[in-house]
Amino acid sequence: MRSARTSKRRASPAWRRRATGFSSMSSAAPCSTLSVALIAGQLLSIDPLAGNGMELDAIAAVVIGGASLFGGRGSVLGTLMGVFIMVMIRNGMNLLGISPFWQGAAIGSIIIGAVLIERLMARRTTR
Incomplete structure (x- = not known):
């Protein structure tokens, strides 16, 4: 059984914004990893200073x-x-x-x- 404090916290918009921000940032890492793997496969090389x-x-x-x-x-x-x-x-x-x-x-x-x-x-x- 949840306490009243936990229920209020889960319903607050600030908590939802933080959760949405965290989920969007945690999905950005796999997407960037996939894009690097695809580009490396296409170019057959990796340049560590490409985005410098x-x-x-x-x-x-x-x-x-x-x-x-x-x-x-x-x-x-x-x-x-x-x-x-x-x-x-x-x-x-x-x-x-x-x-x-x-x-x-x-x-x-x-x-x-x-x-x-x-x-x-x-x-x-x-x-």
């Missing part, structure tokens, strides 16, 4: 998508839109022949601009 330097693009895509670096806001749809925008920006810079060094500087300035805009909007809504 992609952290800046991931952060920029999430920030452009509307997620707050200070927590509490963001959505998957916004992140996907941010990824599409980042891919278009990166592809455009490649087509223009811009050096990868300056591409990183441009992505960094986009992150700074997005964070500044987010902070200004957050300040405006709290007033």
Whole structure:
């Protein structure tokens, strides 16, 4: 027999959110493992530095998508839109022949601009 405290905890939305987040993160590991195995089989080699330097693009895509670096806001749809925008920006810079060094500087300035805009909007809504 369950206690009243356990029943209340199981019914709370915060507990459901944590359980959903845990289940989505625990399903991401097998999916990434499967994708690595498929790519390694297709290419017949594995490069340990294949994703090196992609952290800046991931952060920029999430920030452009509307997620707050200070927590509490963001959505998957916004992140996907941010990824599409980042891919278009990166592809455009490649087509223009811009050096990868300056591409990183441009992505960094986009992150700074997005964070500044987010902070200004957050300040405006709290007033």
